[in-house]
Amino acid sequence: MGLRMTQGPAEEPVSLQEAKLHLNLDLADTTWDAKIQSLITAARIHAENVCRRVFVTQKYDLYLDAFPFYTYYGVIPGYVPVDQLPSAWMTMRNYAVRFRGSRIDIPFPRLQSVDAVTYIDPTGATQTLDPSLYVVDAISEPGVLTPKTNTYWPDTENTTNAVKISFTAGYGDAAAVPDGIKTWILLRVGSLFENREEVLVAYRVTVQALPYVDTLLDPYRIMGYA
Structure with a gap:
C-alpha cells in the first residue's frame, strides 16, 4: 500500500x-x-x-496492488457469492457479511469524500470506476469503501499500484x-x-x-x- x-x-x-x-x-x-x-x-x-x-482538510492518493478479492469466509467471490449463502447463515449473522472481505479502509479520518477510483485493467488500460458502483462510508473511522450491493470489485492487471483511490480527509x-x-x-x-x-x-x-x-x-x- x-x-x-x-x-x-x-x-x-x-x-x-x-x-x-x-x-x-x-x-x-x-x-x-x-x-x-x-x-x-x-x-x-x-x-x-x-x-x-x-x-x-488534506487530499491524498491511496495506492493498492489490487482490489480486495476474498469474502469474509476466505473464499473467492466468483465461486461462492456471499449473496447466495444459505438463509440460515444470514439469520445467524446479523451483520453485512459480504462487505467484510471487500472493504477498503481509507486512512486518515475523518473521511470527507472519495474523489476518484482508478485502476489498471487486465489489458493494461487505465479505467475510472463509476461512482455508482461503490459505496462510501464516511461515518466510520477510518472511512470505508465497498462495492455496490450485489457487485464485486473489477479485476486488475498483475502489477504494483494497480489501484488508485483519491480522497479528501480532515475535520474541515x-x-x-x-x-x-x-x-x-x-x-x-x-x-x-x-x-x-x-x-x-x-x-x-x-x-x-x-x-x-x-x-x-x-x-x-x-x-x-x-
Whole structure:
C-alpha cells in the first residue's frame, strides 16, 4: 500500500496569533514569528501521527496492488457469492457479511469524500470506476469503501499500484478542529519554544512531564484498522 499527499492543509489548526498569546508574547513583535510558525507545524504533524488522522482538510492518493478479492469466509467471490449463502447463515449473522472481505479502509479520518477510483485493467488500460458502483462510508473511522450491493470489485492487471483511490480527509477548516487537539498543540509549542535544544542541561533541577497533557489526544486517536 502506498500513500501520497496531493494537497496539504491550507492553514494550521492553531494560528500564529493564538500561539503568541499562549506564549505571552507581544503580538506586535515579529522576532519569533517564523520560529513559532515552524513549531506549530511540527506539533501538528506529531499530533496527526499520534492520532492517525489529519486535522485541517488534506487530499491524498491511496495506492493498492489490487482490489480486495476474498469474502469474509476466505473464499473467492466468483465461486461462492456471499449473496447466495444459505438463509440460515444470514439469520445467524446479523451483520453485512459480504462487505467484510471487500472493504477498503481509507486512512486518515475523518473521511470527507472519495474523489476518484482508478485502476489498471487486465489489458493494461487505465479505467475510472463509476461512482455508482461503490459505496462510501464516511461515518466510520477510518472511512470505508465497498462495492455496490450485489457487485464485486473489477479485476486488475498483475502489477504494483494497480489501484488508485483519491480522497479528501480532515475535520474541515481550522475552526472545525476539536479544542482538545488545539490545546495539545499549544502546550507542545510552549514546551518546544521554552526548550529549543535536544537536551536540557541544568543543575539541581527536576524535570517532570505533566501527566495529563498527552491524554488530551486520547479521544481522537484511531487505535487500529480493521
